[in-house]
Amino acid sequence: MSANQHDHTSVAHTEEHHEPMSKKRIWQVFFYLLALTALEFFIALALVHAGHIEKDWTVKIIYILLTLWKAYYIVAYFMHLKFETSGFILSITTSFILIVYFIVLLLIEGNYLKTNFNPFQFWPMP
Amino acid sequence: MSTTLSRLDKVKTDAWSGGKSPFNVEYGKIMMWFFLTSDAFTFSAFLVYYGSQRFAHLTWPDPDKVFQSIPFIADSGYPLVFVGIMTFILIMSSVTMVLAVEAGHRGAKKEVVRWMIATIVGGLMFIGCQALEWSHLHHQGFWWGRIPTEAGIPPETLLEPYFTHGISETAALQFSNLFFTITGFHGLHVSIGILLNIIILGMTLNNTFERRGSYLMVEKVGLYWHFVDLVWVFVFTFFYLV
Numbered sequence A: 001m002s003a004n005q006h007d008h009t010s011v012a013h014t015e016e017h018h019e020p021m022s023k024k025r026i027w028q029v030f031f032y033l034l035a036l037t038a039l040e041f042f043i044a045l046a047l048v049h050a051g052h053i054e055k056d057w058t059v060k061i062i063y064i065l066l067t068l069w070k071a072y073y074i075v076a077y078f079m080h081l082k083f084e085t086s087g088f089i090l091s092i093t094t095s096f097i098l099i100v101y102f103i104v105l106l107l108i109e110g111n112y113l114k115t116n117f118n119p120f121q122f123w124p125m126p
Numbered sequence B: 001m002s003t004t005l006s007r008l009d010k011v012k013t014d015a016w017s018g019g020k021s022p023f024n025v026e027y028g029k030i031m032m033w034f035f036l037t038s039d040a041f042t043f044s045a046f047l048v049y050y051g052s053q054r055f056a057h058l059t060w061p062d063p064d065k066v067f068q069s070i071p072f073i074a075d076s077g078y079p080l081v082f083v084g085i086m087t088f089i090l091i092m093s094s095v096t097m098v099l100a101v102e103a104g105h106r107g108a109k110k111e112v113v114r115w116m117i118a119t120i121v122g123g124l125m126f127i128g129c130q131a132l133e134w135s136h137l138h139h140q141g142f143w144w145g146r147i148p149t150e151a152g153i154p155p156e157t158l159l160e161p162y163f164t165h166g167i168s169e170t171a172a173l174q175f176s177n178l179f180f181t182i183t184g185f186h187g188l189h190v191s192i193g194i195l196l197n198i199i200i201l202g203m204t205l206n207n208t209f210e211r212r213g214s215y216l217m218v219e220k221v222g223l224y225w226h227f228v229d230l231v232w233v234f235v236f237t238f239f240y241l242v
Helices: A009-018 A023-049 A057-078 A086-116 B027-056 B081-105 B109-140 B155-162 B169-205 B208-212 B216-241
Strands: none
Touching (some): A023 B081, A023 B216, A057 B081, B027 B169, B027 B216, B081 B109, B081 B216, B109 B169, B109 B208, B109 B216, B155 B169, B169 B216
16 A cells, blocks of 8 residues: 655645745845845944934834844845745744743843942943 | 564654655755854843943943944944944845855855855855954953053043943943953854855755755855844844944
């Protein structure tokens, strides 16, 4: 009896998902990523370094948001996750809520150490 | 002797008997995604630790002062330029990888080869640039467990060029350790990725995928390469920008 008719089950399935990512789309996403990166560099060099803006927490938040935005485009389009089934997207992305928790936790811990535990020698700028 | 199969012996192909791949994604691809998720957690742990160290110290080296050289062109005064070039190279290699995958979907072997070679070259250029960054920092006196020291010169004078809001030997040491560890770990991933890309290029040239009828393997290795680019985007932000 032939038992191996179904090796190629999923290989054929996946082909239909990939039409959306045409060459045109690929270059579009690339230029979008380039624009976001250029924006980061513009803020860093033309605004902060030139002295027009202080590097305070709002600037840092903007950097991080731009980075997350770039990450979304890489994962969704280049890695194709946007075109998979919603169940698969969830199975990959939901675990990262734990990272959010981890970040908050470690920043709180770090802050505690800063205020209560600083045995290291410190010299103010001359 | 009966020639019909009993129900127990028939090959089962319904969803719960292996006839359908979960989420309609091929097994190897799912496993690659799960590996990348776990690796993302490892990198997140490193980067979050870096963040907590920065928060725990009263001061921290200013990346604009530590990284302001362009190899072979300028020794100082140009913060962010070289790392910008590195970021651009890696994003470009990610684009060429996607183009290789797209060519694979059309079964266009020559194009797959062309774009894979471009990706490998981009990866090698990135690793070369990272090696230059490392050697520059190393020559200034930084390494695992080491910061610039010189007999007869007080540490705060030696370290002053790297700080903006106060000087600390411990902060400089932490920065040095974390920089080499995290970028080293990332560089290791890039190197492995280059190796995988070379293997896949060889398999393409060997007509392995033509015979299989699918370039799915290129796509799976492509996922790994994009992950490497993604990690760099975060490393770049947290070490050089924020």
